[in-house]
Amino acid sequence: MQFDTLDDIRAFCRDLPGGDEASADAAARRQQNLTKPPGSLGRLEELAIWLARWQRRDMPRLDRVTIAVFAGNHGIAARGVSAYPSEVTAQMVANFAAGGAAINQIAKLAGAELRVEPIALDRPTRDFTVAPAMDPDEFLAALNTGCRTVPDGSDLLVVGEMGIANTTTAAMLCAALMGGHGARWAGRGTGVDDAGLVRKRSAIDAALKFHRGILDDPLAVATSLGGRELAAIAGAVLTARARRIPVLLDGFVATSAVLPLARLAPDILDHCRAGHVSAELGHRELLRELGLAPLLDLDMRLGEASGAAVAILLLRAALACHGGMATFAEAGVSGAD
Template sequence: MEFQSYAEIHARVKALPAADRLAEAAARARDAELTKPAGSLARLEQCVFHLAGWQGRPKPRLDKVHILIFAGNHGIAARGVSAFPAEVTAQMVANFERGGAAINQLAKLHGAALSVTALDLDRPTRDFTLTAAMTEEECLAAINAGAAAVPERSDLVIVGEMGIGNTTVAAAIAAALFGGGVAEWVGAGTGVAGAALTSKLSAVEVGIARHAGALDDPLAILQALGGRELAAIFGAVLAARLRSISVLLDGFVTAAAAAVLARLAPGGLDHCLTGHVSAERGHRRLLDRLGQQPLLDLGMRLGEGSGAAVALGLLKAAVACHDGMSTFAEASVSNRNGN
């Protein structure tokens, strides 16, 4: 799957596939017959119905889960907006490849396939306070790299990221897409405070003011203020939707990238669930704007797809109950109607 232009993306999002409502209805019908009070598994039941609709089967499965991590470097990092130097991005990619990061352990725990796509780490995006972070060609290349990482078939895709400075980028995108004071979107990221946090706030304010003329097109916002890994996440989320694959979002950065699709098309994120709400200041606010309810609230702020991978355990629990529980008839248990 490859997009040749922004115009093609705008055209494709006008006819996004919907969930299979018959499969979802069948999953609801089975749930009603399982040996439990109606609604007693609460959010777990809703997750099953979501997965059934996007997988097109009444009894969803999570045998083939793909965790897609995208990494990019940012020109804005030179302004001291992170507690870590930009070299850490490449170092962490190497750590992923060696199997030494948190996400590696979580992928192994759940038997999920993990892939890491490093996007021109030796060529950071430009400082968005001075000029657009990417050209249209660079942004499209990153979008297409994300789309290419999505398998033809998957029970679930998890998206994650690595990129020093990318919470600054995410805050800028969120503020540009949804408005509000910059201070409502900018958080501590890797743990910045004092002068570094002031620099982060200033960078986002200057960037949004400089690119005010681009704020009427979500793709132009992504190009002007974004990063290659965020563009790739957007591409992956869009490709997954076009293939009717459900996506489990991670933290603030993945939500900001996915928000571009939400602004391009009403209901654009209907195929998405959100694994957790992070400790990053703007994440809960952004999820509210996206109509996404996180599965977990653990105060995590690592990135890498780690919060979503932890939440994968909840989805597996939901699917196991729906698949393995007996119906009232099978267990010879009287239902609420006494039958």
């Protein structure tokens, strides 16, 4: 799948592929007949039905789970908005490759394939306080990197990111598309001190003023105020929708990446669930705006898809019950009158 123009994205969002309601209905009927009071497994039941809808089978499975982590660098980092220098992005990508990061351990535990895609790390986006972060061709190139990363036949896609200064970019997208100033959306990210937090929020306010003429166009906002790894996440989520692959979103940055898409089509995220709510300022409010109830709330704020990857284990529990439990008839147990 490839998008050659921004209008291609808009056209796709006007005619979205749907899930399979027959499979979802069959999965719901099975849940009603398992040896438990109806609804007693709570959201585990809903998750099994959601997976059935998007996998288009009443007995969904997680044989092939893909975690895609996209990495990018940001020109805004030069303004001192992060506690770490930009070279840490490439260093962490190397750590992923060596198997030394948190996501490596969680992916292994969750039985998932980890794909890491660094995008032009030697070419940071431009400082969005004085220029567009990307031009449309750069945005589309990054978005199509995300499209190419989604494998055919995946049962579940988990998306995450790595990029020094990208919590500033995420807060920037929220401020541009949901309103408010830097103080509403920008938290401490990697742990900036008070002076760094002031710089971060001031940069967002300056960019809102500089780019005020484009704030009514979600894709112009994603291009001029976003980042390459965020664009790639958006591309991966679009491709997953085209292939009807369910998606788990990671934290604040990964969720902000799909906010421009949601502004184009509110139902674009029907195939997505929020793996967790981050401790980062703004994520909880962003999830409320998008109508996404997080599966986990563990005060995590690492990124690199770590929170959503933990949530894979919840999905496995949901499917173990959905597929492995006996029905009342099979167990010879009397059902409710």
